[in-house]
Amino acid sequence: MTDRSLDLLIDEVVLGLASDAETARLEDLAARDPDIAMRLARARDRFAPLDETADDLPLPEHFWERLEPRLSKSEDKSQAPASDSSGGDVIDLEAVRARLSRWRSAAMGGIAASLLLAFVLGWTLFSTVDPLVVAVLLDDSGEAIALVESGPDNTTRVTLLERPDVPAGEVMQVWTKPEDDGPPVSLGLLSTGLSGILSVEGLPEPHPSQLYEITFEPAGGSPTNLPTGPILGKGLAKAPVT
Amino acid sequence: MLGRIDIAEDAVQEALVLVWRRAHQFDGSRGSAKGWIYTILRNRCLTMLRSEDREVPTEPQAIDRASESAAVNEAFDRLPTSTDLRGCLEGLDDGTRRAILSSYVLGHSHGEIAGRLAAPLGTVKARIRRGLLKLRECLS
Numbered sequence: 001m002t003d004r005s006l007d008l009l010i011d012e013v014v015l016g017l018a019s020d021a022e023t024a025r026l027e028d029l030a031a032r033d034p035d036i037a038m039r040l041a042r043a044r045d046r047f048a049p050l051d052e053t054a055d056d057l058p059l060p061e062h063f064w065e066r067l068e069p070r071l072s073k074s075e076d077k078s079q080a081p082a083s084d085s086s087g088g089d090v091i092d093l094e095a096v097r098a099r100l101s102r103w104r105s106a107a108m109g110g111i112a113a114s115l116l117l118a119f120v121l122g123w124t125l126f127s128t129v130d131p132l133v134v135a136v137l138l139d140d141s142g143e144a145i146a147l148v149e150s151g152p153d154n155t156t157r158v159t160l161l162e163r164p165d166v167p168a169g170e171v172m173q174v175w176t177k178p179e180d181d182g183p184p185v186s187l188g189l190l191s192t193g194l195s196g197i198l199s200v201e202g203l204p205e206p207h208p209s210q211l212y213e214i215t216f217e218p219a220g221g222s223p224t225n226l227p228t229g230p231i232l233g234k235g236l237a238k239a240p241v242t
Numbered sequence: 243m244l245g246r247i248d249i250a251e252d253a254v255q256e257a258l259v260l261v262w263r264r265a266h267q268f269d270g271s272r273g274s275a276k277g278w279i280y281t282i283l284r285n286r287c288l289t290m291l292r293s294e295d296r297e298v299p300t301e302p303q304a305i306d307r308a309s310e311s312a313a314v315n316e317a318f319d320r321l322p323t324s325t326d327l328r329g330c331l332e333g334l335d336d337g338t339r340r341a342i343l344s345s346y347v348l349g350h351s352h353g354e355i356a357g358r359l360a361a362p363l364g365t366v367k368a369r370i371r372r373g374l375l376k377l378r379e380c381l382s
Contacts, residue, residue, distance in 0.1 A: 004375070005345055007375075007378060008375070011377075011378065012373040012374070014346075014351055015342065015345040015346050015347055015374075016284065016288045016346065016350055016351075017345050017351065017370065030272075033271065034271070037269075037272040037273070040271075041272055041273030041277060043273075044273065044280075045273075045274075045275050045277060046327060046381050047327065048277065048280070049321055049322070049325045049327050049328075050317055050321065050327070050343075050346055050347060051280055051323060052320075053316070053317045053318075053320035054317075057247075060247065060251050063251065063254075063255075066255065067258060067259075069253050070259050071258070071259060071262050073281075116348070127357060131311065131316060164276075168310075169314065171308065186319065188316060189312050189315070189316065191308065191309055191312040192309075199320070199378075200319070200320065201320065201322050202322055202323055202324075218285055219308040219311060219312070220308065220311035220312055220314075220315050221312070221315050221319075224303060230363075
């Protein structure tokens with residue numbers, strides 16, 4: 001296999017585009033060749049920033065209770081070969097200890113993985129926001145249509161106060177102007193047409209009198225990354241009195 | 243990727259069982275624990291998406307194009323502007339970028355991407371391959 005075709009195979013496996021047979025072939029190659037294993041790990045690292053774009057979700061209730069019986073079932077299976085290899089009636093403590101310590105180091109990651117539910121869902125659900133600023137968005141006629149609360153990291157809860165009449169094929173997009181004389185920046189889409197929590201990175205902490213607005217944009221969001229559609233409502237933020 | 247919280251929980255549970263069962267295969271010199279665990283989870287999700295007996299909606303009428311497109315846009319928008327991946331993805335043409343992102347974020351196969359673009363499978367495969375090579379060149 002040429003270097004180029006190996007690179008392609010690695011990328012397609014990482015993306016999930018390779019067939020089962022191709023994936024198995026690459027895993028087999030990686031198991032035998034540390035250089036290929038490193039190249040595969042590096043390719044995974046290159047796409048890993050996408051994993052971080054998912055929201056963290058709380059674990060469903062009783063998640064661990066449901067997991068536990070499945071773990072002990074699998075433990076029975078995995079312990080069988082260890083005792084076989086040590087003569088059947090002698091427990092190979094070294095192997096058990098080694099397995100436990102590896103498990104412990106993996107467990108922290110396991111907890112992180114369980115928070116990946118959101119990545120799996122590709123969906124936005126709720127988390128709590130301690131607002132630094134609050135804005136009431138008003139429509140043309142002065143009617144309050146949404147409440148916006150934003151935290152120091154720009155995690156923004158948008159609570160709709162009226163059921164919006166979103167035109168077919170369009171979506172609500174939420175914007176803010178971090179700098180008064182700068183361009184509006186997208187905070188994200190309310191793609192379900194309902195209230196939601198949005199998060200965005202790389203913006204300065206929100207400040208009082210910062211502008212927030214919601215516009216109707218083509219499905220998938222504004223093609224120009226600037227508001228193009230009609231404004232559903234807008235308003236200036238204020239710091240809550242605490 | 244799976245679009246339903248109950249199926250997602252199932253995937254996370256199955257992945258954790260595999261992590262537990264395969265912990266002895268983990269080799270820290272061949273990548274991080276986090277990467278290893280995420281890979282197991284991704285593979286679980288892909289298997290579930292590709293298997294027919296799961297209740298993951300794959301019927302044409304169940305596909306919500308708008309929310310798929312939103313999920314892809316959201317993943318891209320949320321990539322910090324400082325990451326090389328974002329800069330390099332920006333260097334691809336729009337269709338190729340979306341194809342690569344929808345395979346990673348939504349778990350779409352070549353066939354599913356071709357179906358959505360209404361383009362021949364071979365053309366889509368070649369286009370993604372060119373994109374991946376360009377991306378790799380830019381990222382290295």
